[in-house]
Amino acid sequence: MNKMTMKKQSAYLYKFMLEDLENCRKKNLVFIAEVECCFHICERYWARLRNEVVHYVFEDEKEEIDFFKIIKPKFTSEVEYYSLLYHAELFKPVDGSSEIMNFWNRETKRFEKFVGANRKFYEYYKNGSTRKDKIFFTRSNNSLSNFPAASDDLEEKANSSHDWLIASLLALEKYTKYVKKRISDLVHRVK
Numbered sequence: 001m002n003k004m005t006m007k008k009q010s011a012y013l014y015k016f017m018l019e020d021l022e023n024c025r026k027k028n029l030v031f032i033a034e035v036e037c038c039f040h041i042c043e044r045y046w047a048r049l050r051n052e053v054v055h056y057v058f059e060d061e062k063e064e065i066d067f068f069k070i071i072k073p074k075f076t077s078e079v080e081y082y083s084l085l086y087h088a089e090l091f092k093p094v095d096g097s098s099e100i101m102n103f104w105n106r107e108t109k110r111f112e113k114f115v116g117a118n119r120k121f122y123e124y125y126k127n128g129s130t131r132k133d134k135i136f137f138t139r140s141n142n143s144l145s146n147f148p149a150a151s152d153d154l155e156e157k158a159n160s161s162h163d164w165l166i167a168s169l170l171a172l173e174k175y176t177k178y179v180k181k182r183i184s185d186l187v188h189r190v191k
Contacts, residue, residue: 007066014075069166073163137160
């Protein structure tokens with residue numbers, strides 16, 4: 001990594017990822033094509049960073065914790081967010097206003113289910129706790145058994161045991177805002 005710290009390298013990549021996402025949005029693509037474009041951009045930038053971190057030796061524990069608690073989830077949450085959007089676009093009803101409204105109302109439950117299933121970690125993270133950071137956000141305590149079965153990011157050196165939870169939380173928070181906007185749009189269209 002040419003003596004560049006992981007923090008600087010990831011900030012550089014994140015900046016360019018956001019620019020590429022904005023450029024994708026400016027293309028005025030059909031929404032599903034825009035979502036696919038954004039997903040591929042995020043996945044490509046995460047793959048690049050993942051390849052860097054696999055060979056990276058962190059300077060100290062704080063740098064490692066910051067990477068897995070703050071930096072990595074910024075990338076992986078975007079991948080997950082666009083996956084959620086894509087899923088919604090594929091499976092939402094195409095007609096019947098009550099069916100569409102029911103679909104979006106069910107989608108708002110994703111966040112509640114996640115928080116319910118991960119209440120202790122959610123509270124830990126939202127309260128800004130740090131006492132378990134060494135356990136949750138370092139490679140040495142990583143166990144791939146903690147990952148959801150659907151995870152396709154099983155490179156051990158690119159994971160900690162809990163970074164995926166932050167990514168899911170951030171993605172679901174963003175997705176929930178999107179879903180609420182869709183519901184609001186439907187309500188205003190009916191009036």
